[in-house]
Amino acid sequence: MTMNTDLVVLGGGPGGYVAAIRAAQLGMQVVLVEKAKVGGICLHKGCIPTKSLLHSGETLRLMQSAATFGGIIEGKVGIDFAKIQARKATVVDQLYRGVQGLMKKNKITVLNGTGAVLGPSIFSPVSGTVSVTFDDKSKEDVMIVPKHVIIATGSSPKTLPSLSIDEKMILTSNGMLELTALPKKVAIIGGGVIGVEWASLLNDFGVDVTIVEFLDQLVINESQTIARELQKQLENRGIHIQLGAKVEQATIKNKQVALTIAEQSDPLIVDKVMVAIGRQPNVEGIGLQNTSIKYSAKGITHNAFYQTTEDHIYAIGDVIDTLQLAHVAMKEGIIAVEHMAGLPVAPLNYNDVPRCTYTDPEIASVGYTSSNYPQDRDVKIGRFNFNANAKAIILGDTAGFVEVLRDVVTDDIIGVSIIGAHATDMIAEMSDAMYLDASATEIGDAVHPHPSLSEAIQEATLDTHKIAIHK
Numbered sequence: 419m420t421m422n423t424d425l426v427v428l429g430g431g432p433g434g435y436v437a438a439i440r441a442a443q444l445g446m447q448v449v450l451v452e453k454a455k456v457g458g459i460c461l462h463k464g465c466i467p468t469k470s471l472l473h474s475g476e477t478l479r480l481m482q483s484a485a486t487f488g489g490i491i492e493g494k495v496g497i498d499f500a501k502i503q504a505r506k507a508t509v510v511d512q513l514y515r516g517v518q519g520l521m522k523k524n525k526i527t528v529l530n531g532t533g534a535v536l537g538p539s540i541f542s543p544v545s546g547t548v549s550v551t552f553d554d555k556s557k558e559d560v561m562i563v564p565k566h567v568i569i570a571t572g573s574s575p576k577t578l579p580s581l582s583i584d585e586k587m588i589l590t591s592n593g594m595l596e597l598t599a600l601p602k603k604v605a606i607i608g609g610g611v612i613g614v615e616w617a618s619l620l621n622d623f624g625v626d627v628t629i630v631e632f633l634d635q636l637v638i639n640e641s642q643t644i645a646r647e648l649q650k651q652l653e654n655r656g657i658h659i660q661l662g663a664k665v666e667q668a669t670i671k672n673k674q675v676a677l678t679i680a681e682q683s684d685p686l687i688v689d690k691v692m693v694a695i696g697r698q699p700n701v702e703g704i705g706l707q708n709t710s711i712k713y714s715a716k717g718i719t720h721n722a723f724y725q726t727t728e729d730h731i732y733a734i735g736d737v738i739d740t741l742q743l744a745h746v747a748m749k750e751g752i753i754a755v756e757h758m759a760g761l762p763v764a765p766l767n768y769n770d771v772p773r774c775t776y777t778d779p780e781i782a783s784v785g786y787t788s789s790n791y792p793q794d795r796d797v798k799i800g801r802f803n804f805n806a807n808a809k810a811i812i813l814g815d816t817a818g819f820v821e822v823l824r825d826v827v828t829d830d831i832i833g834v835s836i837i838g839a840h841a842t843d844m845i846a847e848m849s850d851a852m853y854l855d856a857s858a859t860e861i862g863d864a865v866h867p868h869p870s871l872s873e874a875i876q877e878a879t880l881d882t883h884k885i886a887i888h889k
Contacts, residue, residue, distance in 0.1 A: 431458020475622025
């Protein structure tokens with residue numbers, strides 16, 4: 419079977435389905451090819467289910483501290499992990515049905531199969547025809563001949579040569595999400611965003627957690643001050659952290675895993691090992707070798723508008739070497755579609771993109787950090803601790819601080835880092851401020867509601883001028 423269309427989107431994750439919707443809004447006929455479920459890893463095996471588990475942990479933690487706020491709970495607060503998992507599934511299902519509804523509303527054809535890009539053939543004189551095959555062998559293969567293609571095939575978990583993933587004893591986040599019972603002891607290899615989020619939620623559920631990180635700090639893309647504060651808070655909760663530690667081998671014996679770590683005489687014995695050392699782009703098995711598209715293990719080569727070396731074929735999201743964040747993939751998809759439609763569009767400034775980590779305490783940042791700002795710029799750093807913020811004291815959650823970087827010459831805000839309660843919500847103000855080119859003086863002058871956590875942003879901004887009121 420052969421069909422013609424304006425656009426084929428290969429991959430139905432956040433980048434892919436958002437690109438499909440925007441294209442449909444612009445009047446394009448769109449076919450979206452997804453081998454699993456629309457919504458992709460983020461919705462089904464990543465951001466959404468993980469954040470649901472994190473919120474369950476946050477709720478349990480609040481219940482356990484009820485006496486502090488005058489509450490009375492008879493007996494010990496327990497954990498019903500089956501209900502936690504069931505609620506996670508309900509959240510995912512509701513959002514999945516919402517995305518499916520958006521596909522129908524926008525008249526997007528969704529093919530649940532495996533797509534691959536073909537080279538020049540009888541179907542088209544140029545690369546870009548997409549072949550779709552189905553697990554159900556009774557279904558006829560489909561050849562789609564589009565005017566444009568967007569490759570949005572996402573990424574997969576990385577592992578180490580010495581660690582064989584079986585998703586039973588040695589797991590990725592995919593396997594962890596399918597657990598039916600909580601292990602007593604878990605080692606998480608990797609102290610990046612995925613690793614520390616899982617460490618936080620498992621600790622809330624009463625699991626003994628050890629993070630084993632090869633580098634000398636957690637969340638390496640954040641500032642050293644943020645990383646040190648996170649490490650302190652996680653260790654205060656009882657999470658064990660080993661930095662500068664190299665895992666050499668994992669041996670499964672007696673339903674446990676023994677991790678051999680360099681320069682340690684005794685292995686670390688745990689019930690489960692989670693591998694969280696990052697993700698790699700899905701560039702294999704999608705037909706790129708049939709084209710002149712340039713790509714490597716880091717992803718597909720593209721220009722500022724996500725065109726590949728074949729300019730009618732675009733690539734977005736985790737399959738290219740940019741920030742591996744759902745909201746980044748969404749924006750890349752919109753830019754790609756508007757560019758192919760001939761609309762005026764500006765390239766994405768990745769320095770204005772907020773980055774969020776949903777641990778307790780939360781981390782959020784945008785722009786430069788106090789560890790990586792250009793040394794040839796005259797920069798003042800303002801800081802305000804949440805232990806001097808009225809709303810944080812009311813919440814009983816005073817860990818952390820706000821850090822603001824101001825360019826002295828221009829008064830521009832060039833970076834903000836927050837660690838503390840609701841940091842991932844608060845960062846939007848400063849992301850907007852940087853996008854709109856607001857000055858530090860303007861943010862400091864703007865009236866912030868009292869009592870609110872946002873006052874800490876105002877105070878930190880004022881502190882770049884050394885005029886913070888409550889410091």
